[in-house]
Amino acid sequence: xxxxxxxxxxxxxxxxxIVVSARSPINSVIALVVCFLSIAGHYVLLxxxxxxxxxxxxxxxxxxxxxxxVIMLLNLNKATEPMKSLGTRVAAVLAGGxxxxxxxxxxxxxxxxxxxxxxxxxxxxxxxxxxSLFNEFLLPFEVxxxxxxxxxxxxxxxxxxxxxxxxVTLPVEPLTEAELERRKA
Amino acid sequence: xxxxxxxxIRIVPLEHYIVLSFLLFSIGVAGVVFRRNTIIILMCLExxxxxxNLLLTAFSxxxxxxxxxxxxxxxxLVAAAEVTVGLAILVMMKRNVDSVDVNQxxxxxx
Numbered sequence: 001x002x003x004x005x006x007x008x009x010x011x012x013x014x015x016x017x018i019v020v021s022a023r024s025p026i027n028s029v030i031a032l033v034v035c036f037l038s039i040a041g042h043y044v045l046l047x048x049x050x051x052x053x054x055x056x057x058x059x060x061x062x063x064x065x066x067x068x069x070v071i072m073l074l075n076l077n078k079a080t081e082p083m084k085s086l087g088t089r090v091a092a093v094l095a096g097g098x099x100x101x102x103x104x105x106x107x108x109x110x111x112x113x114x115x116x117x118x119x120x121x122x123x124x125x126x127x128x129x130x131x132s133l134f135n136e137f138l139l140p141f142e143v144x145x146x147x148x149x150x151x152x153x154x155x156x157x158x159x160x161x162x163x164x165x166x167x168v169t170l171p172v173e174p175l176t177e178a179e180l181e182r183r184k185a
Numbered sequence: 186x187x188x189x190x191x192x193x194i195r196i197v198p199l200e201h202y203i204v205l206s207f208l209l210f211s212i213g214v215a216g217v218v219f220r221r222n223t224i225i226i227l228m229c230l231e232x233x234x235x236x237x238n239l240l241l242t243a244f245s246x247x248x249x250x251x252x253x254x255x256x257x258x259x260x261x262l263v264a265a266a267e268v269t270v271g272l273a274i275l276v277m278m279k280r281n282v283d284s285v286d287v288n289q290x291x292x293x294x295x
Contacts, residue, residue, distance in 0.1 A: 001196045002197055009205050017212060019212075019225070020212060020216035020220065025222060028225050029228070032228050032231065035232065039235050039238075039239055043242060046245075046246040048245070051238075051242060055238075055261070058261050059261070062265065063231065063268050066272060070272045074276065074279045074285070084220075092215050092218035093215055095214065095215060095218055096212065096214050097211070097215075099210075099211050099214050100208060103207040103210075104204065107200065107203055107204075111203070115247055115249060116249075117249040117250060118249065123245070123246065123249045123250065123254075124245070128251040129251050129255060133258065137252075144259065144263075148266055151267075155269050155270055158270070158274060158276075159273050
């Protein structure tokens with residue numbers, strides 16, 4: 001079990017590095033898919049089977065395909081991105097590393113909390129999560145549909161080709177002499 | 186319930202999961218600063234979302250409490266809505282300034 005944990009952890013960390021360092025966005029997306037699949041493996045190890053399935057369906061199946069679709073649509077597959085200056089890159093690595101060290105320092109002495117409940121092998125299965133979701137969290141679940149509706153309206157508004165107001169302010173071309181003659185007749 | 190189920194939280198210490206999610210989150214933070222391509226910055230945001238989700242799930246398994254997993258479910262919903270809006274903004278940006286470089290978006294700099 002410990003070996004499986006280390007295997008999945010190594011896969012997720014290495015693929016996360018590839019996401020940041022790959023030159024081509026396509027390689028980044030593929031590495032991120034691998035990272036998400038290994039995180040789904042972590043969920044299975046933690047006995048959170050419902051979350052593992054939802055994670056694979058939502059992230060790997062929907063979100064990453066959306067990313068790939070946008071890359072294909074905008075023709076971004078070439079590694080044309082100019083790199084930032086060397087100072088900014090060093091600062092970025094330093095910022096990430098220092099952030100990590102700060103977080104590690106916060107838990108340096110270990111975490112001494114006792115489990116709040118007795119160990120229950122049923123936690124994380126569809127039954128327990130579903131009971132919790134539809135009893136305690138029914139209102140947030142319904143409200144999230146409003147969130148999706150507003151996101152959908154916003155996306156349609158952003159993605160429209162031409163805003164309706166802009167057509168009004170287009171300059172009107174003056175009529176030619178021949179056109180004036182034709183209209184008089 | 187099946188007594189044969191062993192979850193990793195009884196064998197792998199909780200600190201291991203904490204360190205792993207800290208590492209993933211730091212890589213995401215470094216990536217947001219490191220890259221100029223907007224689509225990769227969005228991907229690093231997703232990476233950070235996922236490290237937090239993993240930590241919440243580990244705590245949920247540790248405490249045997251399913252409510253944290255419901256919270257992770259809601260985080261996934263919000264992330265899905267966020268990524269659609271983000272990609273729509275990206276498409277609009279590509280159409281207007283013909284680039285996906287974040288350095289192009291500096292009109293608020295004054």
